[in-house]
Amino acid sequence: MSKSKSGSMRLVHAASRRLVTSVALAVAASLTVACSAPESGGADDGKLTVAITGTPPNLDPHADSSFITQEVAWHMYEGLWTIDSDYKAQPMLAKSASYDSKAKTFTIELRDDVVFHDGSDFDSADVVASLERWQKMASYGAMFSDLVRDIKATDKHQVQLTLTHESPVIEQLLAFPNQQAAIMPSEVIEKAGDKPIDDPVGTGPYELDDFVPDQHVRMTRFGDYSSRSEPTDGLAGARKPHYKTLELVPTPETSVRRDEVVTEQVDVAEGLSPDMFDAVEGEQAVEPAVVKPYWWPMAVFDKSEAPFDDVNARRAFNAALDMESIMKAAFASERFYRLQPGILFPEQEGWESDAGSEKYNQQDVQEARQMLKESGYDGQPLTWLTTREYDYMYTIATVAKQQLEQVGFKVDLEVVDYATIVERRTQPKEYDIFSGATTFTADPGIWPCWDETWAGEWADPKKDKLVATLNTTMDPEARKQVWDELQSYFYDQVPMVKFGDYFQLSAASGALDGVEGTPFPAYWNVAPAEG
Amino acid sequence: MADLKTASLDEVSRPMDRVRRVLPSDTASTIGLCLLLIIGTAALLAPWITGYDPNQAEPAVRLQGPSGQHWFGTDNLGRDVFARVVYGARASLGVGVAVVLGAVGLGALLGLVTGYYRRADAVLMRLLDGLMAFPGLVLAISLVGVMGPGVWTVIIALTIVYAPRVARVVRGSAIVLKDQPMVEAARQMGAGSPYIVARHVAPHCLSPIIVQASFIFSYAVLGEAALSFLGVGVPPAIPTWGNILSEARTYLQQAWWMAIAPGVFIFLTVLALNLVGDSLRDHFDPKLRRSRK
Numbered sequence: 001m002s003k004s005k006s007g008s009m010r011l012v013h014a015a016s017r018r019l020v021t022s023v024a025l026a027v028a029a030s031l032t033v034a035c036s037a038p039e040s041g042g043a044d045d046g047k048l049t050v051a052i053t054g055t056p057p058n059l060d061p062h063a064d065s066s067f068i069t070q071e072v073a074w075h076m077y078e079g080l081w082t083i084d085s086d087y088k089a090q091p092m093l094a095k096s097a098s099y100d101s102k103a104k105t106f107t108i109e110l111r112d113d114v115v116f117h118d119g120s121d122f123d124s125a126d127v128v129a130s131l132e133r134w135q136k137m138a139s140y141g142a143m144f145s146d147l148v149r150d151i152k153a154t155d156k157h158q159v160q161l162t163l164t165h166e167s168p169v170i171e172q173l174l175a176f177p178n179q180q181a182a183i184m185p186s187e188v189i190e191k192a193g194d195k196p197i198d199d200p201v202g203t204g205p206y207e208l209d210d211f212v213p214d215q216h217v218r219m220t221r222f223g224d225y226s227s228r229s230e231p232t233d234g235l236a237g238a239r240k241p242h243y244k245t246l247e248l249v250p251t252p253e254t255s256v257r258r259d260e261v262v263t264e265q266v267d268v269a270e271g272l273s274p275d276m277f278d279a280v281e282g283e284q285a286v287e288p289a290v291v292k293p294y295w296w297p298m299a300v301f302d303k304s305e306a307p308f309d310d311v312n313a314r315r316a317f318n319a320a321l322d323m324e325s326i327m328k329a330a331f332a333s334e335r336f337y338r339l340q341p342g343i344l345f346p347e348q349e350g351w352e353s354d355a356g357s358e359k360y361n362q363q364d365v366q367e368a369r370q371m372l373k374e375s376g377y378d379g380q381p382l383t384w385l386t387t388r389e390y391d392y393m394y395t396i397a398t399v400a401k402q403q404l405e406q407v408g409f410k411v412d413l414e415v416v417d418y419a420t421i422v423e424r425r426t427q428p429k430e431y432d433i434f435s436g437a438t439t440f441t442a443d444p445g446i447w448p449c450w451d452e453t454w455a456g457e458w459a460d461p462k463k464d465k466l467v468a469t470l471n472t473t474m475d476p477e478a479r480k481q482v483w484d485e486l487q488s489y490f491y492d493q494v495p496m497v498k499f500g501d502y503f504q505l506s507a508a509s510g511a512l513d514g515v516e517g518t519p520f521p522a523y524w525n526v527a528p529a530e531g
Numbered sequence: 532m533a534d535l536k537t538a539s540l541d542e543v544s545r546p547m548d549r550v551r552r553v554l555p556s557d558t559a560s561t562i563g564l565c566l567l568l569i570i571g572t573a574a575l576l577a578p579w580i581t582g583y584d585p586n587q588a589e590p591a592v593r594l595q596g597p598s599g600q601h602w603f604g605t606d607n608l609g610r611d612v613f614a615r616v617v618y619g620a621r622a623s624l625g626v627g628v629a630v631v632l633g634a635v636g637l638g639a640l641l642g643l644v645t646g647y648y649r650r651a652d653a654v655l656m657r658l659l660d661g662l663m664a665f666p667g668l669v670l671a672i673s674l675v676g677v678m679g680p681g682v683w684t685v686i687i688a689l690t691i692v693y694a695p696r697v698a699r700v701v702r703g704s705a706i707v708l709k710d711q712p713m714v715e716a717a718r719q720m721g722a723g724s725p726y727i728v729a730r731h732v733a734p735h736c737l738s739p740i741i742v743q744a745s746f747i748f749s750y751a752v753l754g755e756a757a758l759s760f761l762g763v764g765v766p767p768a769i770p771t772w773g774n775i776l777s778e779a780r781t782y783l784q785q786a787w788w789m790a791i792a793p794g795v796f797i798f799l800t801v802l803a804l805n806l807v808g809d810s811l812r813d814h815f816d817p818k819l820r821r822s823r824k
Contacts, residue, residue, distance in 0.1 A: 253780070253781075254781050255780055255781045255782075255783065273781055275594070275607070275781075275782065275785055276784075276785075279784055279785070325588070325590045325591075326590075328590040328591070328593075329588055329590035329593065329607070329608050329609065332593070388762060388767070391781065394767070395607070395608060398588065398608060398767075398768070399588045399590065399608060401768075402586065402587065402588055412768075413766065413767065413768050414766070415680075415762065415766060415767050
């Protein structure tokens, strides 16, 4: 009896323990659900994972011009202006601006509701320090220097630029996401000087949590972020970071990026191979996105040394190439490429130009051989730095090498990672040609490749003069004429070779809203799809 | 015991004769040798048996499946995969042969020195043990990382990785041989150590060296393929099986033939080398030979 009672008691105790455990688990589960449920305003404590194409060499947008650095950086840093979906400049940290044509001053009123990730207030001293550093370190900054004589803080939240010339591109220069005129605290700049800043402190919607090269760049939502109130439009307007954590994962292998998004290991995969379009489109859980227009790939010469210090060698290179076969090999289908000579895209109203088009896609072997002979090229092997991180760059270099060797060039492809190209392209002794691609450029006057300090060493007074004219002419029609002349000169001097326009394939989980097919992918407004 | 030793020394006195005798009579080694002969001949005669330049891109026919025109299909640049695989055999087997020569030459020398000279043994073998402690591929990647990618870099890296294995085996044989009566007799007659090593010790180490060479050949083929696949081996402009596989990985779903062809060639080559190596090892092993008798 006692045994039986004792047994019953144990059962009761066991049942009680199970009940308590069940209740505890239920409460815990409820709390978990409550914690992970979107906060008011649609916020979410989850993580958005994006497979990107490589590791950024560093996270300093002033110090490094590679796209991968810029993409990471524009989630953490903001500029005075940014661009909308039509690639027009819209204020971000600036409140307003006015131009005094008599005094040639451009006065910028700054927002007073912004703080940096380190808690310090954003003010005019930060703007002056940041713009001065940007001028010294970035190609866009160097262009800005040509137009701006002086930058001074005239109030805690007011900055005045004294211009050398009236210019239509000041706001565009301060808005463009690549080589962004990122605003950093003056104290951070003072401490870092011209060295890359390893610990980013910006005003953006995300702040750095952890950066492990080749593994991840992990960012967390900035709790004190002060968003603009205007509706979101491209990179402009309201930024509402829905995900608490944004993790960008360097994944150099294209097929791995594809597999990761298809198997839902990541939410977004950038830079997929065009050959993957059909496979991605066939996946129910994934949406393909074609970004058109996107970039154009190019081969950039070291113009400071033989043989490409001679324009005839560069012209021979350009004349030898059959762009159709090169672009077909790299991008598979006309869905992802087109042949057109313009430095800007035809979609950019007012800037479409076919100036110099007779020198694009010549496929003239005889002419190429003749010009190569005139250049005095001695048959020395040429080092072409290329990468398989961007498959198209390697493919283009491989096919182009074959065509170039038919006219007498001897080309050695050196396949390295992209960070190595970025590092070595600033050292002329390290290469003769490097593979690159130029991003979308909103205004021809601010194309970074015009600048002599950009890789490739293009020192050319006539080019500089044309760019200066373009950037100081206010009349749109007159600017278009200058632009045609500049593009024509580009094809005459061939500082680099344009192969064609290409369009980007990305893929994102169908369970997401806000992933836009844009040349400047940003993820602060991405959220779980409703319903 | 004396008889055994005499027999043992007699067994290893003319190893090449036994290599000649064993191979035709052994089915496995015959298959292996035939496969090697076919692949090696194809590599040597590549320009005559393929109608395409392995590097000639034809974007208009990219990613075409196997057909009468392109036996193994075409790759993402429209290059003929059969031509690339056959030409790739040249580089892959060439690297293998070079690594065998390097690793066997260096390893045998180190093995003889450390086996015969106790002082050298104390220092050199610790260094070689240190090298062997690293996983082979990781060590090779590190060496290529330091020296930069290239055919010679791969050969040097793989030689450094595999030479200690040969050294260890040769050292073992040399330690046994240096106490043999013939060595003692030579020493008593006034022969110097270098002469004894060259005349009496080295020739009798040939059997294990030959066996090791066959295995190192297969390791080297695999090692080159692995390094090239990882993008740290032979530059992509030179077709090797590893490079072809590396380029195929993006297209596994659309163009399986890009990966199958080099994969099969690597498999067959390594299989053939292992069959030959196993036969040689079994033949030179006195215990196995006695059990067969």
